[in-house]
Amino acid sequence: MEFLPYAQTLKLMEQHGIVEHAHDGRVEFSLHQPGGRTASPTETVVFAPGATDYDADRSIITPAAALPEIAERLLHKAHIAQCVIIPVGRWRPILDLLAFELATNEDWLDIDADATLHQNTRDPLGLTSKSRHVVALIAASLFPAADPALDLTIASLDSPFVLELRSEPALILHGPQAMAENLAASISG
Numbered sequence: 152m153e154f155l156p157y158a159q160t161l162k163l164m165e166q167h168g169i170v171e172h173a174h175d176g177r178v179e180f181s182l183h184q185p186g187g188r189t190a191s192p193t194e195t196v197v198f199a200p201g202a203t204d205y206d207a208d209r210s211i212i213t214p215a216a217a218l219p220e221i222a223e224r225l226l227h228k229a230h231i232a233q234c235v236i237i238p239v240g241r242w243r244p245i246l247d248l249l250a251f252e253l254a255t256n257e258d259w260l261d262i263d264a265d266a267t268l269h270q271n272t273r274d275p276l277g278l279t280s281k282s283r284h285v286v287a288l289i290a291a292s293l294f295p296a297a298d299p300a301l302d303l304t305i306a307s308l309d310s311p312f313v314l315e316l317r318s319e320p321a322l323i324l325h326g327p328q329a330m331a332e333n334l335a336a337s338i339s340g
Contacts, residue, residue: 152258152259152261152262152276152277152278152279152282152285153262153265153276153277154262154265154266154268154269154274154275154276154277155235155274155275155276155277156274157272157273157274157275160235160237160275160277160308163308164180164235164306164308167307167308167309167310167311167312168182168183168311169181169182169306169307169311169313170182170183176240177239177240177302178237178239178240178273179239179304179315180237180304180306180313180315181313181325182311182312182313182325182326192327192328193311193325193326193327193328193331194208194209194325194326194327194328194331194332195207195208195209195323195324195325195331196208196209196210196211196323196324196331196334196335197209197210197211197321197322197323197324198210198211198213198218198221198321198322198323198324198338199211199212199213199319199320199321199322200212200213200214200215200218200320203319203321205321205323207323208331209331209332209335211335211338211339213322213338213339215294215320218290218294218320218321218322219286219287219288219290219291219294220287221322221338222286222287222290222305222314222316222322223283223284223286223287223290224338225314225322225324225334225338226283226286226305226314227280227283228333228334228337228338229307229310229312229326229330229334231280231283231307231309231310231312232279232280232309233277233278233279233280233307233308233309234277234278234283234305234306234307234308234312235275235276235277235278235305235306235308236275236276236278236286236289236303236304236305237273237275237276237303237304237305237306238273238301238302238303238304239273239299239300239302239303239304240273240300241270241271241272241273242266242269242270242271242272242273242274243270243271244298244300244301245289245293245301245303246266246267246270248292248293248296248301249289249292250263252288252291252292253285253288253289253292256285256288258282258284258285259285259288262276275306277308286305289303289316290316293316293318294316294318294320296318297318297319297320298318299317299318301318302315302316302317302318303315303316304316311326311327312324312325312326312330313325313326
């Protein structure tokens with residue numbers, strides 16, 4: 152795990168149709184596939200404990216306690232080799248919460264000092280397949296806080312895949328239609 156430069160990471164994400172949207176001090180990301188005959192349609196799947204207001208192609212009712220594990224499983228089942236975690240705001244409130252929750256996690260301790268340098272930024276935290284288990288640990292800490300300032304986006308650096316961790320709690324998956332359908336079926340089935 153390491154923090155990456157924001158501008159360079161955005162360029163990598165844009166190559167896969169992942170686009171930044173800033174409004175009201177929040178930065179969110181969505182998936183936009185280019186038009187044309189070869190464009191693959193995208194789909195949005197919401198995993199949440201109840202009904203949501205999100206515009207989704209599919210919603211899957213999931214216990215809140217299962218969402219952290221589902222977030223990690225989605226990354227695994229989608230074969231995401233490299234991804235980044237980006238806060239909607241700044242890292243500071245997230246790092247304040249995680250300081251206690253992840254104080255004994257060796258992977259987190261390796262970047263804890265570096266995280267302090269990035270607390271007033273939204274620099275992406277890069278993960279590889281070996282460190283993606285941290286996603287479940289982070290989600291398990293953030294969901295109970297139910298604070299929209301703690302929302303995160305996980306975006307792939309090697310495919311069109313966006314996973315939003317929302318504080319409601321909810322997971323919102325954006326991906327190519329075939330991928331999203333397969334992932335939804337594998338998680339719910």
